[in-house]
Amino acid sequence: MTASFPWYDLASVRWANDVLWRAMGLGGELDRTTPVDAQWRADGLVVSQACGLDLFVGDWPIEPVLAPVFDLDCLPGHYFSYVVGTCEAPSNGGVAAVNSLSSRSGFTALLSVCTPRSMIVTGSHEASLSALARGAATVACIDAVTWHILERDAPALVEGFDVLERTASAPAPPYVVRRNGKPDRLVRRMTAAMQNPATRLARRALLLHGVIPVARSDYAPVLTEYRAVAERIPPLLMACGR
Numbered sequence: 073m074t075a076s077f078p079w080y081d082l083a084s085v086r087w088a089n090d091v092l093w094r095a096m097g098l099g100g101e102l103d104r105t106t107p108v109d110a111q112w113r114a115d116g117l118v119v120s121q122a123c124g125l126d127l128f129v130g131d132w133p134i135e136p137v138l139a140p141v142f143d144l145d146c147l148p149g150h151y152f153s154y155v156v157g158t159c160e161a162p163s164n165g166g167v168a169a170v171n172s173l174s175s176r177s178g179f180t181a182l183l184s185v186c187t188p189r190s191m192i193v194t195g196s197h198e199a200s201l202s203a204l205a206r207g208a209a210t211v212a213c214i215d216a217v218t219w220h221i222l223e224r225d226a227p228a229l230v231e232g233f234d235v236l237e238r239t240a241s242a243p244a245p246p247y248v249v250r251r252n253g254k255p256d257r258l259v260r261r262m263t264a265a266m267q268n269p270a271t272r273l274a275r276r277a278l279l280l281h282g283v284i285p286v287a288r289s290d291y292a293p294v295l296t297e298y299r300a301v302a303e304r305i306p307p308l309l310m311a312c313g314r
């Protein structure tokens with residue numbers, strides 16, 4: 073069995089993800105060691121999480137079943153990002169720190185509002201903030217949920233940075249299962265866990281109100297956004313040595 077909640081499993085809230093998983097009563101532990109792309113291909117995948125863009129870019133055998141409803145100022149089941157840096161450094165024409173080339177929150181959302189000269193791929197939002205701090209980049213786009221968790225639990229990581237802009241909202245990173253599987257049990261258990269009073273503190277720590285059902289078609293806006301910026305991606309890849 074393979075299960076994970078990888079997108080918001082920051083150090084300060086891992087306990088909260090564990091509480092949610094145990095409340096689902098499916099046994100086992102969350103997998104925090106197997107690379108997420110290997111988890112998506114695992115025959116025993118019970119649940120994981122993906123970016124909306126992962127549903128269209130790549131050949132992952134996964135499908136979305138539920139979307140998180142965050143404590144954010146946007147539609148239920150949606151999220152947005154913050155473009156961050158310093159007011160002294162322009163958001164256009166500089167070096168962008170990007171968490172992943174398949175990330176909506178850190179990559180395509182950035183390109184929808186900024187025009188960087190080049191970019192570096194960091195591997196995570198926290199690493200993008202570190203790149204800003206050491207001067208390796210001038211701008212980054214950080215998932216709002218991640219930003220607010222770090223702002224609350226690890227303020228030193230965000231101290232000194234300004235929120236320069238808020239991106240448009242989009243469908244939030246879905247919980248995914250194996251394509252053509254039987255997700256009904258998982259959906260029931262996760263929905264119940266999100267409504268369980270015993271998970272209230274965990275949900276608050278994760279900025280989670282609950283979940284709503286979703287399908288692949290709900291993520292079409294993420295693909296549309298990607299296509300709108302796609303022609304700008306090859307020059308940036310060349311600029312970062314890819």
